[in-house]
Amino acid sequence: MIKGKNIVLAVSGGIAAFKAAALTSQMVQAGANVKVMMTSSAQKFVTPLTFQALSRHAVFEDTFNEPDPSKIAHIDLADWADVIVVAPATANIISKLAHGMADDMITTTILATKAKVFIVPAMNVNMYQRAAVQRNFQTLKQDEFSFIEGDEGYLACGWVGKGRMAEPEAIVDVLHTYFHKDEPLKGKNVLITAGPTQERIDPVRFFTNHSTGKMGYAIAEAAHELGANVTLISGPTNLACPNGVHIINVTSAQEMLEAVLANFERADLVIKSAAVADYRPKETFVHKRKKQPGQWSIEMERTTDILKMLGERKTTQILVGFAAESEHLIDNAKKKLETKNLDFIIANNIIEEGSGFKGDTNKITTISKGGEIKEHPLLSKKETARTILNEVIPLLERMR
Incomplete structure (x- = not known):
């Protein structure tokens, strides 16, 4: 799938640079057009001549070396690339990219490109785990860079753990997959809600629930991978926003209602998880309510039923809801499907092992508006997200 594709390989200064030579060879053998950029530190490990021989192209080493006066080298290379792969990506080059620096050939080219950029980290395990490095990872992910992680293993420094560069074969496999993407949701606007809400009592107390947002975030990530423009409206969670997803953070049910209504009209698919x-x-209370003798009763009032309101307002949108139940799973899910005018509902038994809140797995039953019921086995939440979207996509196609 990479035959004929223009791939720029950016090599930074780590011992894993020797793997970049093998990666260059494998990409060329697969038919890709490969051009290599190197930092000055990378040249301490492998010479530019090695990459020139393997790629059959001159190697880019210096931003100020302009052999063709009719072109600006780093801009021309940025425009030429279909993808850029940074391998190995050291903690230093990751930091520069995360902070928008442009002080060498690699950073100036990546800042100027519109091509997809893959980061292949390689560093000592303690550097990898350092909070500053992890923050830089998250920044790049939010900026739609993709990461190709290696397995834990023996590192050149003698430590064993995370930080080993992915093998060239694995990187080539990711590139094959990228250029052979199935994007049935391309051009579709998908609106997803996730996580809990918090309903304030006073400055230190609130009512909430056990939702972690993992299911909704997994659906958002999967929808983006399938080509959708994804807006994720999220209550308070500890999760990082998936790559390429636009996130709107809210706290209360009222804030979520307002955010959903602001984005509902342009949505093609709404998944309310x-x-x-x-x-x-x-x-x-404006101030903390102090402890007092006796009982404290708090009077509660209903929040707006967001899903029901969307069911009343929808025009061409496909509306999908969740039914998290502890008893009478199918009956309750069917009732919710009908009373809230949904097109599709996902039901799960929250007290069944592996299917409740906080875990990394889910076991769902899906019910369509036409009455079709499908039970699915216990799956990871990522696999569950794909399963849900695979069943919902035909509904969208019928709306065309």
């Missing part, structure tokens, strides 16, 4: 509070305190 958030666990929104049904009730909130009728009275809230």
Whole structure:
């Protein structure tokens, strides 16, 4: 799938640079057009001549070396690339890219490109785990860089752990997959809600639930991988936003309602996986309510039923809901499907092992508006997300 593709390989200064030579060879043998950029540090490990011989192209080493006066080298290379692969990507080059620096050939080219950029980290395990490095990872992921991680293993420094550069074969496999993407949701606007809400009592207390947002985030990531323009409206979670997904952070049910309504009209598909509070305190306190003798009763009032409101307002949107139940799973899910005018519902038994909140797996039953019921085995939440989208996509296609 990479035959004829223009791939720029950016090699930074780590011992794993020797793997970059093998990677160059494998990409060329697969039919790709490969041009190599190197930092000055990378040249301490492998010479430019090696990459020139393997790629059959001159190697780019210096931003200020302009052999063709009719072109600006780093801009021309940025425009030429279909993808750029940074391998090995040291902690230093990752930091530069995360902070938008442009002080060498690699950083200036990547800042100027519109091509997809893959980061292949390689460093000592302790460097890899350092909070500053992890923050830089998250920044790049939010900026739509993709990471190709290696397995844990023996490192050149003698440590064993995370930080080993992915093998050339694995990197080539990722590139094959990237250029052979199936994007049935390309051009579709997908709106997803995820996580819990928090309903304030006073500055230190609130009502919430056990939702972690993992299911909704997995659906958002899978929808993006299938080509969708994804907006994720998220209650408070500890999760990183998936690559390429636009996130709107909210806290309360009212904030989620407002964010959903602001984005609903332009959506083609809405998947409502958030666990929104049904009730909130009728009275809230500006200051912390101090402990007092006796009982404390809090009067609650209903929040707006967001899913029901969307069911009443929808025009061409496909509306998907969740039914998290502890009993009468199918009956309750069918009732929700009908009363809220949904097109599709995902039901799961929250007290069944592997199917509740907080875990990394889920076991779902899907029910369509036409009454078709499908039970699915216990899957990871990522696999569950794909399963859901595979069943919902035909509904979208019928709306065309």
